[in-house]
Amino acid sequence: xxxxxxxxxxxxxxxxxxxxxxxxxxxxxxxxxxxxxxxxxxxxxxxxxxxxxxxxxxxxxxxxxxxxxxxxxxxxxxxxxxxxxxxxxxxxxxxxxxxxxxxxxxxxxxxxxxxxxxxxxxxxxxxxxxxxxxxxxxxxxxxxxxxxxxxxxxxxxxxxxxxxxxxxxxxxxxxxxxxxxxxxxxxxxxxxxxxxxxxxxxxxxxxxxxxxxxxxxxxxxxxxxxxxxxxxxxxxxxxx
Numbered sequence: 031x032x033x034x035x036x037x038x039x040x041x042x043x044x045x046x047x048x049x050x051x052x053x054x055x056x057x058x059x060x061x062x063x064x065x066x067x068x069x070x071x072x073x074x075x076x077x078x079x080x081x082x083x084x085x086x087x088x089x090x091x092x093x094x095x096x097x098x099x100x101x102x103x104x105x106x107x108x109x110x111x112x113x114x115x116x117x118x119x120x121x122x123x124x125x126x127x128x129x130x131x132x133x134x135x136x137x138x139x140x141x142x143x144x145x146x147x148x149x150x151x152x153x154x155x156x157x158x159x160x161x162x163x164x165x166x167x168x169x170x171x172x173x174x175x176x177x178x179x180x181x182x183x184x185x186x187x188x189x190x191x192x193x194x195x196x197x198x199x200x201x202x203x204x205x206x207x208x209x210x211x212x213x214x215x216x217x218x219x220x221x222x223x224x225x226x227x228x229x230x231x232x233x234x235x236x237x238x239x240x241x242x243x244x245x246x247x248x249x250x251x252x253x254x255x256x257x258x259x260x261x262x263x264x265x266x267x268x269x270x
Contacts, residue, residue, distance in 0.1 A: 038127060040120040042142040042154040043134065046112045053135035065090055065115060069177035072117065072134050079133040082122035085179030089158045090115050093167040118154045120179070152192075155185055162196040165204070208232070209239045216246040223247060 045051055047062045054071070061067040065088045073083060092113045124130070131138040144150035153162075158174050160166040174182040212235060215221035226232040226243070236243055 035126050037124040038121065038130060038143055039124050040118070040144050040151045040154060041124075041127075041130060042157065043117045043119075043136065043140055044114055044142075045136050045140050046114045051136065053132075058135075065175045066177065068115065069117065069175060072119075073177060075133050075135065076119070076130070079125070079129070080123070081125055081130070081133065083119060083178050084122045085120040086117065086177040087155065087158060087174055087179070087182050088115060088117045088177060089169060089174045091167075091169065093169075095167065116158055118151075118158060120151055152189065155182075156189065156193045156196065158182070159186070161186075161190075161193045162200055164197050164201055205235055205238050208235045209242070212243065213246050216243070216250060219250065 049059045049062060052059060052062065058071050061071060069086060069088050073086060076083060090113065091111075094111045094114075125133075127138050127141060127143060131141050134141075142154075144154070156162050159169045159171055161168065171183055171186045174186075176182050208231065212221065212226065212232060226236055
């Protein structure tokens with residue numbers, strides 16, 4: 031028996047300001063780019079469709095970066111992503127993802143459902159300013175627009191310490207992922223110690239995982255020495 035899809039109690043949506051990406055009337059589209067006015071339109075659309083909104087916040091992201099690895103330079107190059115808006119909505123009475131997307135006027139893949147756990151909504155709120163993501167651009171809390179509910183700045187003040195602590199957890203996870211990437215590169219002979227130390231990001235990983243990275247290089251050297259020895263022994267046997 032197929033599992034029944036539950037109504038969502040909160041969502042995080044992201045979309046740019048291109049008119050063709052919004053299934054709105056021509057009049058509604060004239061408000062694209064004005065976050066507060068867009069929020070009122072989305073609020074009315076959802077409420078007219080039977081949803082009840084408890085809280086709703088929004089912010090324009092215009093300084094997000096996309097880091098692309100340059101294999102030749104062995105560095106990340108930064109490109110700026112297109113300007114876009116994020117809305118966080120908590121419902122008193124929600125609906126299914128497809129229905130919410132249709133009411134808002136965007137495709138469902140631009141709406142993020144809450145992850146499991148008690149902090150799902152809290153994580154959505156914190157994402158508006160990127161406070162938990164040290165590598166992302168840090169947006170000013172005063173740029174967050176409150177459309178429904180208590181002022182966002184109150185959440186920020188209440189949750190600031192916890193959100194900053196969450197940054198450390200995310201940073202630790204990113205370091206671990208980068209270490210596993212470097213370890214693979216070491217084992218395949220695709221990176222040298224010099225390249226690691228001269229790379230700002232990799233050098234931080236080396237400080238954290240120095241012993242394991244040193245061991246990886248030692249293991250590669252040991253296996254190469256054994257290979258050379260066995261090849262030399264085999265050659266001597268062929269040519270006594």
